[in-house]
Amino acid sequence: MTSTTPEVLRETTLLRFATAGSVDDGKSTLVGRLLHDSKSVLTDQLEAVQRVSASRGQDTPDLALLTDGLRAEREQGITIDVAYRYFATPRRRFILADTPGHVQYTRNMVTGASTAELTVILVDARNGVVEQTRRHAAIAALLRVPHAVLAVNKMDLVGYQESVFAAIAEEFTAYATELGLPSCTPVPVSALAGDNVVDRSAHMDWYRGPSLLEFLESVPVTTGPAAAPARFPVQYVIRHGEDRHYAGQLASGALRVGDRVTVHPSGETSTITGIDVLGTPAGAAYAPQSVSLRLADQRDVSRGDMITAGVDAPALTQDVRAAVCHLADRPLRTGDRVLLRHTTRTVRAIVEDLAGAGELAANDLGRITLRTAEPLPLDDYAVSRRTGAFLLVDPADGATLTAGMVTLDAPA
Structure with missing residues (x-):
């Protein structure tokens, strides 16, 4: 066969x-x-x-x-x-x-x-x-x-x-x-x-x-795993004695044993020494497989970090511009403090601008500018519908407020 x-x-x-x-x-x-x-x-x-x-x-x-x-x-x-x-x-x-x-x-x-x-x-x-x-x-x-x-x-x-x-x-x-x-x-x-x-x-x-x-x-x-940039949001860190396995779902692209990778947002680099798929060693992994990785060096990697490979690195930024659809009945307004969930990472953020709109009501489509408390590794939504998307969440009750699609090339 x-x-x-x-x-x-x-x-x-x-x-x-x-x-x-x-x-x-x-x-x-x-x-x-x-x-x-x-x-x-x-x-x-x-x-x-x-x-x-x-x-x-x-x-x-x-x-x-x-x-x-x-x-x-x-x-x-x-x-x-x-x-x-x-x-x-x-x-x-x-x-x-x-x-x-x-x-x-x-x-x-x-x-x-x-x-x-x-x-x-x-x-x-x-x-x-x-x-x-x-x-x-x-x-x-x-x-x-x-x-x-x-x-x-x-x-x-x-x-x-x-x-x-x-x-x-x-x-x-x-x-x-x-x-x-x-x-x-x-x-x-x-x-x-x-x-x-x-x-x-x-x-x-x-x-x-x-x-x-x-x-x-x-x-x-x-x-097309090979055509997409490799993006691996870390969901869990599993410790086996002195070894650490980084588990999650490969959002896009492909990773192979021997690949040189970068951890975001720290910027530290290492090499993949092992990949397990369903507990079985594999030479490579492809989106959307759920896998665990082992790295050559003891790096400070935790849930919410993103491991990438190749030259197409994500944009590491605290200034987020996006097209959005507001989902909640409660309006979204300039100055609102929210939580931004991007892949497995959640950070605090503030709404800086709504492209001239006073507020966004339920079902409104608009454009937004956010400032996050920590840098995020973002792709343009046109490149990746997984790593270019995010949700805004109410920090008070955890309700989902807004769905966002990152536009890196949008004017500031």
Whole structure:
């Protein structure tokens, strides 16, 4: 059996993707159709949906109920939180983050899309690109989601007209390009009828592209450990007699026995003499493996330090500039004292500037400047979604306040 070296970019068997759409665009129905038609629904789940649908006087199962599982959601007829769904086809495994469409739940989309490799943005073919569509695209661009799908839904209600789809696709693609979204693929669908969700549609023979599921199964999702800078945030220090093992999850890149490494923020250097993966010695480790390292020298390394290798060192700074989404109901204001959590390190910080805004309320997007009590090894979020991200935490009660994406090249 031939093995592929971890250094080579390769397609993964797992795709993490998020969905977003405006209210009543049919997103819950689309997700339900995707699960149903891909045969990812258990029999008892389908029977429960059929019972509830029948009690409402509906002749066919309401597939939206497969995702709107909470009673409060069903009573209100809306999706109110991020729902994670796990399903698989013979070609790929999936983790789906189904996010709400309301503008007041922007923070939920940020949460759901923060680890996604693809986002599906839904629009109603009758309404086209609306303000919330642009907001969802902007968030996907802000979070550096590598791929986007524009699902133009309810094509059955516009007579499956190619001209309607083409106009919406052209407008959105132009906006996505302006935002800097790496790739965008428009797909015309009818979630209610099942057109182009899993199976190709007989009603849109003018469309030559893949169905939504076909695209999800084939989109190239790559991991490139050798292409990314090596970043190892230390989570635990394990002592074995005189030896010290530094344990944690490799955030990005690759580390090998013999590599010359630097410990941040101290700046001390050493050499890796041993790597253990699940208790077994290994010659190398690759993100996102959890490992323990041994160094040649007895260095003062503790939880929260970061071990790096190679010439692409992180920026060691106490002045943090970032794009942010405020998550908490309590506003964030200039002068607020907070805790900043970056990988495994937590430091005190003060909000110095909010880019001219008086405050940030829940779901607000903005830009922030912070001053930390200790230097942090930071990467630009465009380089690493792990070591370029942080959270702001209320020091009084530990509540999460704000999610941040570091922008090292932003003007001071």
